Amino acid sequence: MNERAPMVVLEGLSRRFRDLVAVDALTLTVGAGELFGLVGPDGAGKTTTLRMLAGVLRPSAGDAQLDGVSVAREPERVKHSIAYMSQRFGLYTDLTVAENIDFYAGLYRVPRAALAARLERLYHFSALGPFQKRLAGQLSGGMKQKLALSCCLVHEPVILLLDEPTFGVDPISRRDLWLIIHEMVAHGTTVVVSTSYLDEAERFDRLVLLHRGKRLALDTAHALQSRMPYAVLAIPVDRVREAREVAAKIPGVHRAAVFGDNLHLSVDPAGGDGARVLDELRRAGFAAGEVRRILPTLEDVFIERIAGAA
Amino acid sequence: MIDFIRLRAVIRKELLQFRRDSRSLALAFVLPLLLLIFFGYAITWDVKDIRMAVVDQDHGARARDLVSAFQAAGRFTLVAAPPRTSDIGLLLDRGTARLALVIPPTFSADLGAGRVAEVQAIVDGSDANTATIALGYTRAIVQQFGAQLLSSTRNPVPPVDARMRVWFNEDLSSSNMIVPGLVVLIMMIIAGLLTSLTIAREWERGTMEQLASTPVSRLEVVFGKLIPFLVIGIVDVAVSSVAGIWIFHVPFRGSVLFLIGPTILFLVGTLGLGLAISAGTRTQLLASQVGMQATFLPGYLLSGFMFAIDIMPLPLRLLTYIVPARYFLVVVRGVFLKGVGPEVLWPESVLMLLYAAGTLGLAVRAFKKEIT
């Protein structure tokens, strides 16, 4: 992060809706060419934050600089350097794929000379080439998102703001979308993505965990997972649900969760390799397999942080 | 301020969407014609075939002449000739007759003796409009009958012969009065409806949020939506006018070329109003409600189409000054029926220009590129 120029800088960015504080004095910096994640469930403030960065929602307080331009003072100027993909499909369902992209190319004044080459690349990436004449409303969910992303990329923005681009999208399209995003990042575009899928969080260079408008933590996924105050043990066991009740009561076990056929137990790091837990389970009559120490998931991190913030 | 490449992109998008939206197409092209034909035929102040009953208590030649005069006028149809006046009640109650003429037994005798003779006309007043008109005809016929009688007597001094001439609309055909007004009213409704939905719809569907994140300016969006509808509106006015001329034989005595200017001004004003409403409300439901109130009601009540402005009470008369249909109606009637041009109609044109500028300004100000 240190070697990157700051591209998106939030300073106390806030937004309230009557008595609800949707985004609470958010402060962070995203470097040029970084793939940055806004991670959190519904109501965390992800969409509100992105809308403010895109200049379509006025901040109640604070500011953000995108490529050096203040979004509170000059929202229209910011829009020349960014592309925003709203959470809801924002293109025209009664226009074809080609017409939608053409429209956005016109809005961003993409020079005619450059347009042909860009279109070819976009169609290649998105695999939408054969569907140019299809009405956008008739595309599947994954294709709609790819179309929306293509419209964002037609003017080669410096900053890309994507609001839950893969929500509900089929796994293959989801991979295609991420491939495109990674390509853009590799070419130097700064990309800020919001997601409620914790398993996607590993993709980001860095991510910020958001909860009820506040920043819970900001780091790489790996760092967050490694710096947990406790370790996580995975133990395959029969009658998992009953085993969970028993395991939760074993001293040293903070939390016990069911994960498929395994128990995931959060234990004190000093508590050893879990031999004692295994013992207890076996003594209680459960057939337990080998204990494995695993990295806490981001879900574990999240829960711990929320509990800590409370 | 306005970038023409972006403006062109918006116009192109609007036209593509419009072409594919069958509802808007029907609204823009089919509805005006339907309304014109329907209202053109339905609204007429000419009343024909008034069913009439005559109670002839006189049975003399003069009485028969009077009845013939009614029948010859072409507006009345004799449906009953009951012997007694007490029969009239039933006929009117049932609606068998709308008007009953009672000729007293002394009618012919009085006339022959040079005395004033009276006849009684009883009319079904439950439809006040028709009743008034029927009474009007009755008075005219009786008056004419009286005049003829006078001229046929050996009285050398004819009574004052009031001659009436009607200018511009010789037959006093209500079509000539109504159809141009209908064109104006219809255009006001259509223009208002077409544009009042467009911005609200984009907010509802989520496309406006996406659009708002691009550098497109408010002027480009408002004008980009205005221009396609303006073109469509001009086509509509042309088609409606042609239909009016062709179906209802409304005369066209003025210059087509001149009519284009005020038409554009009127359309811009009304479309601008629709866009302002659309920008100000954020849901289609609200936009269409407000749109209808803002275009149809003033157009119908305050434009001079149905009700003459001169006889309105002052507050309403003042209100009509902000109804553009009022000015356009004067222009349309002027061009169609009077054959006049800019030399007479320039005040109206200037006022429409001001109105257009005003509503467009309002639309641009009301339209915000942010979520509220």
Place this chain on the structure above:
Amino acid sequence: MSGEPAVAVQELTRRFGAFTAVDKVSFEVPRGEVFGFLGPNGAGKTTTIKMLTGLLKPTSGSGRVAGFDLLRDTEEIKRRIGYMSQQFSLYGDLTVEENIEFFAHLYSVPRERRAARREAVLEMADLKEGGERLTRELSLGWKQRLALGTAVLHEPPILFLDEPTSGVDPISRRAFWDLIYDLAGRGTTVFVSTHYMEEAEYCNRLALMNRGRIIALDRPAGLRAAMPAPLLEIETPDGPGAVEALAKAPGVIEAGLHGRLVHVLVQDAEAARAALPKALAARGITVGSVHAVEPSLEDVFVALVRSSGGVMES
């Protein structure tokens, strides 16, 4: 659990005009099981659930739910099931207690039982102190728990949950699943649909659904074990470049980005582990490490779709 399955369908199909939303779906759910329906938006999950709950009539096919015929006895079925729709269907401007009261009446909960059930539901949703709050003021996690509560007011033997935890925060989601396990533990059959791959792990058995069809049906472990081919994970700084390079490499069935790592489905793990780094080095792409990994459900999904001939778009 023995006896007739809670849900059994054969060749269930639903068409909307020319579009086939659900295509000859067949499966059985024994009583007391937590059965999951996993698939992206548009896969047909909601349509299937609507047919099972009697809200939508199948175009063809047959089935039995709670012992009653799907085509003939929908009213009987409705009495014996609980349903939580994808969209929040409680009344925002009623309080929590008012909503419970309303649904208790709607489901004909016998009067003697109403008080007890109300308490149980408030407890379940952890809203014992929040009964007076307006429903729309609750956060999403609480709303979903309340919705679940009202769905079981009449203690139905079968519960249908359509994407119940979409967008819910992790704590609430875990609490929610605790509730589901609780119910399942007491004999309720729970049928859940979701597009979150990680939630699928919580189910006893899973049906993977795509474009109206069930492409796999098994326990999560079984699905993973049945991967058509071994999966290698490659660590490399140039993920996209590696994917592009490997996509056409010999022995590679499919290559994709998985986080920042590259997941490659290969024919032979040993051969690939040797050959692939060389192939990448030839393109100037450095490789950090290569090793076999256990596939995630997303890997399984993608592999199944690819091997069944498909590009997912048409």
